[in-house]
Amino acid sequence: MSAVVAEHDDHHDDHHDHGPAKGILRWIITTNHKDIGTLYLMFALAMFFVGGSMALIIRAELFEPGLQFVDPQFFNSMTTMHALVMVFGAVMPAFVGLANWMIPMMIGAPDMALPRMNNMSFWLLVAGVLMLASTLFMEGGAPAGGWTLYPPLVLQTGKAFPFAVFSVHLLGISSIMGAINIIATILNMRAPAMTLMKMPLFVWTWLITGFLLIAIMPVFAGAVTMLLTDKFFDTSFFDAAGGGDPVLYQHIFWFFGHPEVYVMILPTFGVASTIIPVFARKPLFGYSSMVYATASIAFLSFIVWAHHMFTVGMPLAGELYFMYATMLIAIPTGVKVFNWTATMWKGSMTFETPMLFSIAFVVLFTMGGFTGLMMSVAPVDFQYHDTYFIVAHFHYTLVPASIFILMAAGYYWLPKWTGHMYNEKIGQLHFWLSTISVNILFFPQHFLGLAGMPRRIPDYAVQFADWNMISSIGAFIFGISQLLFLYIVIDTIRGGTGEKVSDEVWEDAHKHGLEWTLPSPVPYHTFTTPPTEIPTEHI
Amino acid sequence: MSTNDAYYIPHKATWPIVGTAGLMIMLAGVANYLNGSSIGPTMIGIGFLLFVIMLGGWFALQSVESESGTYNHGVGISYRMGMMWFIFSEIMFFAVFFGTLWYTRNLSVPWLGGEGSNAATKELLWPSFEAVWPTNGPGKVGGEFEPMGAWGLPFINTLILLTSGVTCTWAHHGLLAQKRDQLIKGLIATVGLGFLFVAFQAIEYHEAYTDMGLTLGSGIYGSTFFMLTGFHGFHVCVGAIILSVVLFRSWKGHFKPENHFAFEAAAWYWHFVDVVWLGLFIFVYLM
Numbered sequence: 001m002s003a004v005v006a007e008h009d010d011h012h013d014d015h016h017d018h019g020p021a022k023g024i025l026r027w028i029i030t031t032n033h034k035d036i037g038t039l040y041l042m043f044a045l046a047m048f049f050v051g052g053s054m055a056l057i058i059r060a061e062l063f064e065p066g067l068q069f070v071d072p073q074f075f076n077s078m079t080t081m082h083a084l085v086m087v088f089g090a091v092m093p094a095f096v097g098l099a100n101w102m103i104p105m106m107i108g109a110p111d112m113a114l115p116r117m118n119n120m121s122f123w124l125l126v127a128g129v130l131m132l133a134s135t136l137f138m139e140g141g142a143p144a145g146g147w148t149l150y151p152p153l154v155l156q157t158g159k160a161f162p163f164a165v166f167s168v169h170l171l172g173i174s175s176i177m178g179a180i181n182i183i184a185t186i187l188n189m190r191a192p193a194m195t196l197m198k199m200p201l202f203v204w205t206w207l208i209t210g211f212l213l214i215a216i217m218p219v220f221a222g223a224v225t226m227l228l229t230d231k232f233f234d235t236s237f238f239d240a241a242g243g244g245d246p247v248l249y250q251h252i253f254w255f256f257g258h259p260e261v262y263v264m265i266l267p268t269f270g271v272a273s274t275i276i277p278v279f280a281r282k283p284l285f286g287y288s289s290m291v292y293a294t295a296s297i298a299f300l301s302f303i304v305w306a307h308h309m310f311t312v313g314m315p316l317a318g319e320l321y322f323m324y325a326t327m328l329i330a331i332p333t334g335v336k337v338f339n340w341t342a343t344m345w346k347g348s349m350t351f352e353t354p355m356l357f358s359i360a361f362v363v364l365f366t367m368g369g370f371t372g373l374m375m376s377v378a379p380v381d382f383q384y385h386d387t388y389f390i391v392a393h394f395h396y397t398l399v400p401a402s403i404f405i406l407m408a409a410g411y412y413w414l415p416k417w418t419g420h421m422y423n424e425k426i427g428q429l430h431f432w433l434s435t436i437s438v439n440i441l442f443f444p445q446h447f448l449g450l451a452g453m454p455r456r457i458p459d460y461a462v463q464f465a466d467w468n469m470i471s472s473i474g475a476f477i478f479g480i481s482q483l484l485f486l487y488i489v490i491d492t493i494r495g496g497t498g499e500k501v502s503d504e505v506w507e508d509a510h511k512h513g514l515e516w517t518l519p520s521p522v523p524y525h526t527f528t529t530p531p532t533e534i535p536t537e538h539i
Numbered sequence: 540m541s542t543n544d545a546y547y548i549p550h551k552a553t554w555p556i557v558g559t560a561g562l563m564i565m566l567a568g569v570a571n572y573l574n575g576s577s578i579g580p581t582m583i584g585i586g587f588l589l590f591v592i593m594l595g596g597w598f599a600l601q602s603v604e605s606e607s608g609t610y611n612h613g614v615g616i617s618y619r620m621g622m623m624w625f626i627f628s629e630i631m632f633f634a635v636f637f638g639t640l641w642y643t644r645n646l647s648v649p650w651l652g653g654e655g656s657n658a659a660t661k662e663l664l665w666p667s668f669e670a671v672w673p674t675n676g677p678g679k680v681g682g683e684f685e686p687m688g689a690w691g692l693p694f695i696n697t698l699i700l701l702t703s704g705v706t707c708t709w710a711h712h713g714l715l716a717q718k719r720d721q722l723i724k725g726l727i728a729t730v731g732l733g734f735l736f737v738a739f740q741a742i743e744y745h746e747a748y749t750d751m752g753l754t755l756g757s758g759i760y761g762s763t764f765f766m767l768t769g770f771h772g773f774h775v776c777v778g779a780i781i782l783s784v785v786l787f788r789s790w791k792g793h794f795k796p797e798n799h800f801a802f803e804a805a806a807w808y809w810h811f812v813d814v815v816w817l818g819l820f821i822f823v824y825l826m
Contacts, residue, residue, distance in 0.1 A: 120559060166566035215628075236758050241677060
């Protein structure tokens with residue numbers, strides 16, 4: 001062997017020093033899955049408030065008809081940036097953070113499979129979001145053509161345009177790296193007894209989500225690359241005069257975009273399936289059907305994209321195909337809702353904050369699902385398209401679903417991460433304020449949409465005034481309520497109620513998941529030797 | 540398998556943040572350059588330098604660790620999975636551009652020519668447009684051009700890439716049989732053929748721009764032609780550089796029959812680039 005002396009720090013330290021580096025450097029050069037998970041979660045929480053502030057600017061402007069606070073261009077920038085920040089800066093990173101923290105602990109692995117790349121995927125995320133945020137301060141303003149970046153409108157963006165494109169590239173590389181790491185960890189790092197069909201559902205949903213991410217992020221990268229060359233290098237991909245087609249962009253975008261929304265919802269399903277059995281004190285109903293339903297939803301997500309484009313002028317055969325294919329998604333989703341309900345059936349339920357958020361998720365996500373089913377009917381969608389009805393629909397599937405489950409996950413695992421108990425009273429206050437206000441915020445938007453109010457418009461006709469005002473009031477209550485969550489997170493990290501939490505934290509949780517067999521707070525390194533026995537109550 | 544049976548968890552990685560900074564500065568530089576800002580080229584230079592330093596440092600570190608037996612069987616499996624899924628993401632990237640070619644040739648261009656329910660659109664907008672491929676659209680964007688034929692340089696390039704796939708496999712057999720001479724000769728041939736391919740591609744592009752009027756701006760034909768072949772050519776360059784590194788390491792005496800992930804990864808990547816070219820030859824040049 002050609003012996004080379006290992007002088008580099010990277011190599012030199014690893015057999016002596018297993019603790020974190022000192023000071024701020026710890027967070028910059030860390031390869032520890034728990035540190036990186038914390039970074040992801042903290043970053044996502046910060047972006048949740050940034051994106052939320054943008055939403056409040058939108059709702060403030062829409063409080064009354066007429067133009068009050070911001071000019072229309074900036075309003076449109078806010079709708080665009082709110083979506084991009086929430087999708088790529090808050091929800092996706094939060095779930096990657098949970099994956100980082102929990103997957104190695106759930107499958108009995110010492111760390112993620114590719115720890116150095118794990119570090120890079122986090123910092124590329126920060127780079128991408130920074131580049132996106134920088135567009136707010138550029139000549140011509142931030143992108144304002146909607147988060148879908150449809151040409152030709154998006155090609156009118158000012159100096160921000162190439163920065164927005166490259167930020168998508170950075171975010172894409174980050175997501176692909178994260179997804180590869182998660183898949184390699186799940187397939188290669190499981191404890192010997194942890195067979196695939198014994199994995200916690202959160203692990204299963206992330207395995208499938210990882211596949212979705214690797215399949216779709218390059219597609220989005222390709223789409224925005226073509227936008228870039230159309231603007232700067234004379235290509236004609238989306239220009240009919242040169243033989244291209246702007247509708248082609250929409251097809252490519254939604255081939256990415258539809259699986260993308262499932263990237264945000266599948267891990268949500270996974271966390272819900274992890275939490276509900278613990279507080280119902282029963283095994284998850286229909287474990288294997290949950291796995292197959294998740295895989296079916298992922299498969300279907302690739303063949304339904306054009307239901308976002310029913311009004312674009314597709315051939316009739318296309319409308320019909322995408323309509324029927326979309327309706328199929330209701331079947332595996334229905335299986336899931338049925339299973340969660342059946343898990344709770346005759347369970348010895350208690351209603352701590354994580355369970356409250358999870359139950360609210362099951363109810364409110366189902367409503368979001370039903371409005372989705374309404375819009376899958378192509379002729380009906382012609383009325384709903386680009387109105388506040390679609391805004392209400394996807395916010396029901398994202399806010400009281402993905403965001404609520406992220407909150408639930410926070411309450412559920414914070415005691416394990418920190419070793420401290422959060423304040424249950426404030427947690428429940430946060431839950432009730434959030435649940436009531438989220439419905440005040442989004443339910444009236446169904447009525448507005450059915451009455452014909454278009455989305456992405458800073459002003460509206462006076463007949464829409466009442467419901468808009470109510471919606472805006474709900475938005476501000478919801479937004480301010482989230483400060484309670486921020487308070488609870490900080491308070492719990494700093495000691496919480498002062499109550500010493502046990503290793504299993506929740507009653508009999510150690511029967512449901514490997515993470516609850518570890519000490520609270522979790523040591524810096526866990527499962528350096530794989531566990532021999534695994535819990536099976538979750539299946 | 541290595542004697543070390545614990546999964547190797549590296550600590551304190553310094554290269555990722557360097558690479559991230561490099562990539563971010565480089566892309567911000569390109570964006571500034573496209574916006575006509577004078578700081579662009581400087582940023583591109585600094586970013587690119589950082590990125591190259593990161594690649595050099597990170598890969599050197601990995602090869603040192605690999606040769607010192609730090610990685611066990613489990614780590615090797617993770618690396619292989621990483622590479623396979625990376626190649627899958629690349630396949631999806633190329634799929635976008637192949638899909639674009641398919642969509643424009645079979646749907647949007649015929650629609651512009653009045654197919655389906657578009658007869659009135661054609662009569663009102665572009666009555667003289669005939670939907671035949673190759674086309675630069677009803678606006679004749681980019682002016683008259685001559686499409687690229689298949690049987691000149693492109694066919695020679697096909698043979699070159701196919702041969703390079705064979706020499707790459709021959710080198711792999713040499714590695715497995717511990718015939719170092721065969722390994723090095725095979726790799727030299729592969730890298731040489733790779734760069735020869737790129738050179739021919741450059742000549743082809745030069746001809747297209749100077750003699751045939753075919754440019755990136757030649758409507759949808761020029762767009763798809765240069766985007767597909769250009770991204771492929773870029774991947775050939777990357778693959779050839781990776782293989783050069785593998786060649787250098789082989790020459791230094793690295794790799795053993797049971798431990799040569801870097802070689803495998805480079806070879807997979809090379810075969811992937813090869814297969815993409817076959818797709819290009821059929822769908823871009825032949826059909």
